[in-house]
Amino acid sequence: MPDSPIPGEATVAAPVLEMRGIRKVFPGVVALDDVDVDVVAGEVHALLGENGAGKSTLIKILAGVHRRDGGTMRVAGEEVDFASPADSLGRRIKVVYQELDLVDGLSVAENVFLGGYPKTPRGLVDFAAMRNRTRELLADLGLEIDPALPVGELRVAEQQMVEIARALSRQARLIVMDEPTSALSPAEVDTLFGVIARLKSRGVAIVYVSHKLDEIERIADRVTVFRDGRRVVTAGVAETTPRQLVAWMVGRELHDLFPKSAPAIGGPLLVVDRLSGSGLRDVSFAVNAGEIVGVYGLMGAGINTLGRALFGAAARDGGSVVLAGAAIRPNHPRDAIAKGMGLLTENRKQDGLVLPLAVRANMTLAALARFADLSWIKGGAETRAAAEYVDRLGIKTPSLRQPVRYLSGGNQQKVLMARWMLRQDSLKLLILAEPTRGIDVGSKAEIYRLIDAMAHRGIGIVFMSTEIPEILGIADRILVMREGRITAELGRAEATQERLVAAAATDDEPLPAALPIDAAS
Amino acid sequence: MGADSIRTLDVGSPAGRSTRRPLAGLATWLFRTQEGVLLLVLLALCVVLSRLSPVFASERNVFVLLSQISLTMITAVGMTLLIVGREVDLSVGSMQAFVGVVAMQTLNATSNLFAGLAVAILAGVVVGLVNAGLTLGLRINSFIVTLAMLTILRGLAYTFTDAAVQNAHNLEAFRAIGIGFIAHIPGVGRIPWPVVITAVVFVAFALLLTRTTIGRYVYAVGGNPRAAELSGVSVWGVKTFCFVVTGVLAAVSAFILIARLNSGQNNAGFGFELQVIGAVLLGGASLAGGQGTLVGTLLAVLLLGTLNNGIILLGIDSSWQLAVNGLIILVAVLLDARRRRAVGQE
Numbered sequence: 001m002p003d004s005p006i007p008g009e010a011t012v013a014a015p016v017l018e019m020r021g022i023r024k025v026f027p028g029v030v031a032l033d034d035v036d037v038d039v040v041a042g043e044v045h046a047l048l049g050e051n052g053a054g055k056s057t058l059i060k061i062l063a064g065v066h067r068r069d070g071g072t073m074r075v076a077g078e079e080v081d082f083a084s085p086a087d088s089l090g091r092r093i094k095v096v097y098q099e100l101d102l103v104d105g106l107s108v109a110e111n112v113f114l115g116g117y118p119k120t121p122r123g124l125v126d127f128a129a130m131r132n133r134t135r136e137l138l139a140d141l142g143l144e145i146d147p148a149l150p151v152g153e154l155r156v157a158e159q160q161m162v163e164i165a166r167a168l169s170r171q172a173r174l175i176v177m178d179e180p181t182s183a184l185s186p187a188e189v190d191t192l193f194g195v196i197a198r199l200k201s202r203g204v205a206i207v208y209v210s211h212k213l214d215e216i217e218r219i220a221d222r223v224t225v226f227r228d229g230r231r232v233v234t235a236g237v238a239e240t241t242p243r244q245l246v247a248w249m250v251g252r253e254l255h256d257l258f259p260k261s262a263p264a265i266g267g268p269l270l271v272v273d274r275l276s277g278s279g280l281r282d283v284s285f286a287v288n289a290g291e292i293v294g295v296y297g298l299m300g301a302g303i304n305t306l307g308r309a310l311f312g313a314a315a316r317d318g319g320s321v322v323l324a325g326a327a328i329r330p331n332h333p334r335d336a337i338a339k340g341m342g343l344l345t346e347n348r349k350q351d352g353l354v355l356p357l358a359v360r361a362n363m364t365l366a367a368l369a370r371f372a373d374l375s376w377i378k379g380g381a382e383t384r385a386a387a388e389y390v391d392r393l394g395i396k397t398p399s400l401r402q403p404v405r406y407l408s409g410g411n412q413q414k415v416l417m418a419r420w421m422l423r424q425d426s427l428k429l430l431i432l433a434e435p436t437r438g439i440d441v442g443s444k445a446e447i448y449r450l451i452d453a454m455a456h457r458g459i460g461i462v463f464m465s466t467e468i469p470e471i472l473g474i475a476d477r478i479l480v481m482r483e484g485r486i487t488a489e490l491g492r493a494e495a496t497q498e499r500l501v502a503a504a505a506t507d508d509e510p511l512p513a514a515l516p517i518d519a520a521s
Numbered sequence: 522m523g524a525d526s527i528r529t530l531d532v533g534s535p536a537g538r539s540t541r542r543p544l545a546g547l548a549t550w551l552f553r554t555q556e557g558v559l560l561l562v563l564l565a566l567c568v569v570l571s572r573l574s575p576v577f578a579s580e581r582n583v584f585v586l587l588s589q590i591s592l593t594m595i596t597a598v599g600m601t602l603l604i605v606g607r608e609v610d611l612s613v614g615s616m617q618a619f620v621g622v623v624a625m626q627t628l629n630a631t632s633n634l635f636a637g638l639a640v641a642i643l644a645g646v647v648v649g650l651v652n653a654g655l656t657l658g659l660r661i662n663s664f665i666v667t668l669a670m671l672t673i674l675r676g677l678a679y680t681f682t683d684a685a686v687q688n689a690h691n692l693e694a695f696r697a698i699g700i701g702f703i704a705h706i707p708g709v710g711r712i713p714w715p716v717v718i719t720a721v722v723f724v725a726f727a728l729l730l731t732r733t734t735i736g737r738y739v740y741a742v743g744g745n746p747r748a749a750e751l752s753g754v755s756v757w758g759v760k761t762f763c764f765v766v767t768g769v770l771a772a773v774s775a776f777i778l779i780a781r782l783n784s785g786q787n788n789a790g791f792g793f794e795l796q797v798i799g800a801v802l803l804g805g806a807s808l809a810g811g812q813g814t815l816v817g818t819l820l821a822v823l824l825l826g827t828l829n830n831g832i833i834l835l836g837i838d839s840s841w842q843l844a845v846n847g848l849i850i851l852v853a854v855l856l857d858a859r860r861r862r863a864v865g866q867e
Contacts, residue, residue, distance in 0.1 A: 217721065221611050337753035351751055353746035356811040365741055366752040375733040470751060 023070030049226030064088035087409030094167035109134040157188035206516030256472030277317030294475025340428030342420040360386040360400040367422040389418040410443035533550030555805030559820035590826035591715035599767030607743040613771040615674035617790025620775035625686040625785030629648025649768025653761040699780025744811025
């Protein structure tokens with residue numbers, strides 16, 4: 001723990017941002033309660049907390065998206081009240097969201113200066129000046145990206161850099177980054193951290209929101225931990241340990257993140273033979289009953305496509321998928337479900353949840369026939385089953401009738417897990433695509449335990465993830481994918497971080513994108 | 522808890538059962554849900570009208586009012602399913618004319634009530650299937666598809682007859698469907714057939730929507746078709762079902778209409794579709810799908826019907842009816858937009 005009574009207060013500079021006693025209430029929940037945060041120039045201040053702890057609400061207040069219900073906010077000593085995002089930008093605060101607000105069709109330079117193009121003396125847009133200025137801004141960040149290129153053609157990591165350059169073009173003094181690494185490869189993360197270091201040295205303050213403790217260890221100076229809408233602590237990162245951070249975040253000591261038990265692997269269950277289409281190329285593998293097969297790959301390597309192709313939810317050009325002796329038809333998810341397959345998609349809100357429906361209705365959606373005579377739903381049986389899983393999975397919800405929209409991300413994910421667990425009697429194979437994405441540590445451990453328990457019942461699990469630690473922690477066998485192919489198959493004993501990275505890495509180094517500088521002219 | 526969160530159905534359990542404090546729950550329902558607010562406005566309107574007009578609360582007027590709204594209500598039941606399922610059908614107005622003339626012609630040709638009814642329902646099924654096939658098969662917005670169908674059916678009705686197909690069969694039971702009474706119930710009065718038919722349709726589909734798997738699937742498909750499909754629900758099947766139900770119920774209402782008018786008229790049902798859709802939206806269903814209840818639709822239809830009845834009773838120029846209806850639909854759409862924005866802000 002830090003020596004000074006108020007951690008980090010030793011820093012001399014006047015705070016860029018001071019939030020005091022911030023309160024925000026949404027229907028039915030207090031999202032933030034009496035929260036204090038201050039950020040000084042040139043520091044990286046991490047916000048850490050489980051889903052629903054209040055981090056997102058805080059940055060939305062900072063961005064002028066939500067209005068606070070209580071407390072005070074000062075920027076560079078002046079009291080402010082943001083009614084809209086424009087007010088926040090006007091105070092030189094820039095929020096870089098996970099979904100970037102760039103216009104795909106416009107060039108890098110046009111995006112950087114969007115809303116304030118430089119003009120020639122005759123009042124026309126000065127494209128040359130704009131490109132040069134953009135190149136300078138990017139060069140300041142140590143990047144070479146062609147300012148004339150349409151943003152839509154850039155990688156996500158490069159688009160992020162464009163957003164940061166855009167912030168600099170407006171002399172931002174505070175940049176908020178909301179889980180900036182969730183779509184980046186390790187090399188791209190290194191580049192981003194280089195950029196953050198440069199920003200720091202120029203006196204820009206950074207608010208860094210992340211779940212990833214190792215990242216916070218690497219780049220943050222101070223960290224504020226949230227739990228249930230309250231600030232637990234603000235501490236210097238150097239004076240804490242990951243274990244301590246997790247304890248603050250979860251409110252208890254978390255002993256075993258990967259509760260892996262000895263597997264009981266049975267006979268062959270799923271046989272995939274030369275599956276192609278939707279970017280997949282000749283994918284062949286097998287899964288045994290009770291086995292957890294991990295599939296690792298970088299973003300865009302095709303792991304999520306593989307999940308959909310197995311399930312019949314992505315176009316298939318050739319090859320076959322056979323589950324327990326029965327061929328799964330392409331383009332027909334209902335056939336896959338009828339034959340015992342389940343798919344937890346990587347995109348909760350788009351493909352998983354029915355947001356306006358209640359928690360219970362979402363849970364029982366795939367297993368509704370179980371609770372019905374002919375078509376008549378036996379309400380009691382359905383309620384009992386849903387209540388049981390709310391209990392077992394520790395889903396935090398005021399009632400079974402609460403629309404699932406109002407649950408936090410982690411609890412929503414558990415609802416979707418329950419949807420397939422309720423089908424356990426007929427489920428043979430469960431495909432999990434990024435089941436822990438955007439989920440806090442405490443919920444993660446619970447989800448791993450559930451997966452382990454399902455495997456023990458003889459269900460085959462295909463566990464797809466872009467995060468190495470969880471793959472190593474949970475899988476009995478690991479497949480690595482690159483560009484739609486399987487490039488390695490490793491047993492649990494032989495799998496290491498280095499081997500996975502080596503098999504997944506593409507030949508061309510992703511960032512910095514070494515584009516010829518003359519391409520711009 | 523927001524109005525939205527309460528109003529959203531967990532389809533399948535009796536309302537308010539989980540509320541620990543029944544009175545507080547009732548108050549929240551009344552003031553915070555669309556149904557509750559509609560009920561309050563309706564009651565207030567009834568109190569005002571019965572003060573202003575001695576006729577309003579009479580048995581006769583009440584049943585006239587209920588008879589009048591029965592056609593809108595029967596069709597609105599189907600439309601509620603369809604809008605909850607994130608589709609819409611604009612052709613229900615023209616169906617009043619098309620199904621009417623075809624059914625009347627059949628009655629004249631066969632002098633058989635059931636033949637006429639069967640042809641009407643068959644026409645409803647066919648129109649529903651065609652609407653569904655074009656919308657789902659060609660992936661065209663149902664708004665566009667059924668707008669075309671609206672014009673086609675009206676055109677067909679015009680080619681079928683110059684003005685109207687008159688009753689040439691004189692079946693007694695036929696007239697009863699439109700203007701007859703089922704029985705005299707002591708203390709209540711004589712109950713018109715259309716009101717009974719409406720009640721049966723309402724109860725049957727309210728149960729279907731809240732207590733059966735197909736009803737649940739309608740909400741799921743409307744709320745998130747991708748998620749429903751990936752959970753094993755047949756989106757095609759569910760939406761086709763909703764289109765066909767709407768077609769059949771519009772045909773039933775057309776049949777009652779010709780019985781009431783004693784002729785199948787080619788200009789019947791002009792603007793009927795807007796009246797129906799307006800009522801469904803006022804009842805709390807959202808064009809974004811996945812939301813809406815039949816209780817809400819019923820209250821909205823009652824409210825609109827009472828308002829029109831009041832305009833007539835108070836001797837206000839009946840031309841105002843259209844304008845007032847339009848205004849209320851505008852309010853309904855604004856409420857829907859506000860709800861959607863509130864949700865989008867999460």
